[in-house]
Amino acid sequence: MNLMKTLTLKNLKLNRKRTIVTIVGIILATALLSALVTLVSSFQYSMIEYQKQKDGDFHVKFSGVKMSELSEFKNNRNIESTFETIGMGFAKLDGCKNEDKPYAYVMATDEAGFERGSFNLIEGRMAKNEDEIVIPRHLKTNGRIDIKVGDEITLDVGKRYDSNTEGVIGENCAYEHEAETLTDTVTKRYKVVGIMERPGYGMEDYSAAGYTFVTYSDELAAIDNGSKSEAGEADTTLTVYSRYTQKALRNKDAVTADIIGVDEKLLAKANDSSVEMTAEESDRFLKEVENAKYDIYMNGYLISYECIFPIDGSFKALFTVAAVVALIIILTSVYCIKNSFNISITEKIRQYGMLSSVGATRRQIKSSVKTEAAMLGVVGIPVGTMSGILAALILVKVVNAMSAGWLNFALSFHTSLPALILAVILSIATIYFSATGSARRAARVTPLEAIRNTKEIKIKSSKLKTPAIIGRIWGIGGVISYKNIKRNNKKYRTTVTSIVICSVTFIVISYFMSMAFSVVGMSYASTDYNIGIKKRRDAL
Numbered sequence: 001m002n003l004m005k006t007l008t009l010k011n012l013k014l015n016r017k018r019t020i021v022t023i024v025g026i027i028l029a030t031a032l033l034s035a036l037v038t039l040v041s042s043f044q045y046s047m048i049e050y051q052k053q054k055d056g057d058f059h060v061k062f063s064g065v066k067m068s069e070l071s072e073f074k075n076n077r078n079i080e081s082t083f084e085t086i087g088m089g090f091a092k093l094d095g096c097k098n099e100d101k102p103y104a105y106v107m108a109t110d111e112a113g114f115e116r117g118s119f120n121l122i123e124g125r126m127a128k129n130e131d132e133i134v135i136p137r138h139l140k141t142n143g144r145i146d147i148k149v150g151d152e153i154t155l156d157v158g159k160r161y162d163s164n165t166e167g168v169i170g171e172n173c174a175y176e177h178e179a180e181t182l183t184d185t186v187t188k189r190y191k192v193v194g195i196m197e198r199p200g201y202g203m204e205d206y207s208a209a210g211y212t213f214v215t216y217s218d219e220l221a222a223i224d225n226g227s228k229s230e231a232g233e234a235d236t237t238l239t240v241y242s243r244y245t246q247k248a249l250r251n252k253d254a255v256t257a258d259i260i261g262v263d264e265k266l267l268a269k270a271n272d273s274s275v276e277m278t279a280e281e282s283d284r285f286l287k288e289v290e291n292a293k294y295d296i297y298m299n300g301y302l303i304s305y306e307c308i309f310p311i312d313g314s315f316k317a318l319f320t321v322a323a324v325v326a327l328i329i330i331l332t333s334v335y336c337i338k339n340s341f342n343i344s345i346t347e348k349i350r351q352y353g354m355l356s357s358v359g360a361t362r363r364q365i366k367s368s369v370k371t372e373a374a375m376l377g378v379v380g381i382p383v384g385t386m387s388g389i390l391a392a393l394i395l396v397k398v399v400n401a402m403s404a405g406w407l408n409f410a411l412s413f414h415t416s417l418p419a420l421i422l423a424v425i426l427s428i429a430t431i432y433f434s435a436t437g438s439a440r441r442a443a444r445v446t447p448l449e450a451i452r453n454t455k456e457i458k459i460k461s462s463k464l465k466t467p468a469i470i471g472r473i474w475g476i477g478g479v480i481s482y483k484n485i486k487r488n489n490k491k492y493r494t495t496v497t498s499i500v501i502c503s504v505t506f507i508v509i510s511y512f513m514s515m516a517f518s519v520v521g522m523s524y525a526s527t528d529y530n531i532g533i534k535k536r537r538d539a540l
Contacts, residue, residue: 008372011351015344019376022340026380027387029333030427033326034388035395037419040322042396044305044315045414051302055200057116058083058241059249059306060256061297063171067236070223078248078255083112084220084238085203087171090182090210091155097144100175105210106133106157106188107203108217117241118203119214124149124194127216133190134214138198143211151192158185160209172205190215202241202297249307252298260296262288271298328504330430337434341369344438362443369442373435381427388423389415 012019065073065084073082088106096102109117114126119134127134133153139145147153160169161183162176169180196214198204204212219236248255253268266285269275277285305315355365396413470478 023380027384030384031388032329033423034385035392037423038392041416042414046412056118062240063295065238080243085109089157103210110221118200120197132193134194156185158182174207175209260292341438365443366439369439377431
């Protein structure tokens with residue numbers, strides 16, 4: 001067996017041009033697969049980062065959590081991490097032009113909240129103590145109140161009270177106009193240290209009556225640092241933003257239902273837009289929600305982007321397109337690489353016959369062809385993988401340059417080790433399938449067939465007749481080429497098939513890419529309208 005490997009290596013060295021051509025084919029196949037999985041990984045990562053910036057780095061928001069209950073979230077094995085906010089209350093804004101949004105809603109958080117919440121700073125810095133505050137940009141664009149960084153503001157912060165129901169109004173409830181007043185107000189003076197974009201829907205509902213102002217909470221910072229007991233502040237109400245583990249994310253409805261105390265099946269139906277609830281189920285679910293331990297908001301888009309299984313929404317279409325393109329690449333590569341191996345076998349047909357005549361078994365001859373494929377793969381796959389990653393990086397840069405001002409987010413280059421391993425496995429499978437047929441063909445060669453070499457070249461007078469038009473167009477060279485093709489149909493049929501598949505591949509991949517960009521454009525392109533109406537997909 002060692003002798004066969006030595007002979008295979010020597011043949012590769014002697015036929016350098018053919019060896020280089022085969023390696024280039026393997027490099028291209030691997031590069032295409034590596035670039036494909038890297039681009040899919042980059043797109044998924046970019047969408048996850050975009051959603052985190054837009055709505056916050058959390059999966060489920062729990063409102064109305066007592067400070068004494070916070071340990072239940074911190075110690076829950078289904079929750080990877082949390083950050084918290086405290087609602088300090090509402091303050092009337094003098095001079096606000098938006099009659100339906102007359103308040104400032106003061107929210108307090110710590111470093112974790114500033115980092116993982118949807119607080120995207122555009123000017124200044126985040127608050128570092130309880131006397132500093134960050135205001136949203138739409139306070140000026142929507143409320144027509146112009147407050148600059150460095151200004152000092154005084155707010156009378158209190159609770160919204162509804163005189164009709166004689167109860168406190170929640171933070172995300174719409175403004176009741178004459179029916180409500182502020183009670184239990186406390187005067188607080190702040191220094192404005194930053195201006196941020198409007199927080200995401202999970203932090204400021206579009207129907208909310210207050211513009212979100214964010215200050216710093218020493219209380220939350222002390223809890224996160226483990227330097228303060230929770231028992232003394234048991235009545236403080238928090239909003240807990242939690243990230244689930246990957247395992248819990250696959251069973252998010254069961255985990256969430258268990259925490260808030262509602263029926264798991266009803267919650268799953270309520271969160272699945274493709275399933276309709278009966279009137280009885282709807283009534284029962286509404287009653288359970290009213291009596292639930294906490295109010296919740298699910299960051300549906302981030303959940304669908306990060307949940308590997310089951311695949312949902314946009315990524316289901318993306319992965320389907322990627323799978324189709326990968327299949328096309330593999331089929332094309334198999335034909336192209338197989339063509340190279342077939343040419344190699346044709347050239348070495350006498351050699352295989354000689355080996356068979358001196359005692360080489362079919363298994364050894366098969367092994368020789370597969371060893372040749374393995375040696376070429378050892379060189380081609382690493383180079384192809386690196387080339388694919390580099391090509392993906394360049395493509396991401398080009399796409400960002402071309403889509404500047406068109407998309408609301410920029411693609412981030414990201415490589416995934418599992419994805420690259422998948423690309424390498426697919427490349428190995430491509431080389432294996434390319435070499436297997438050629439190996440079987442080489443093993444069937446007998447010494448007599450090798451000497452006669454009649455299987456590859458068959459001459460029949462009827463097939464050697466050349467149409468007159470070929471001679472008129474290409475001359476004597478065309479006539480000779482036509483006769484050579486007729487003498488060795490298998491060799492040239494493979495070449496023609498490879499060319500056809502390459503052309504089809506280019507057209508199909510171009511179509512899929514244009515379709516993918518159209519879908520992305522419809523979903524994430526910047527818009528030039530002022531008002532849009534759509535159904536909430538992640539409403540409870």
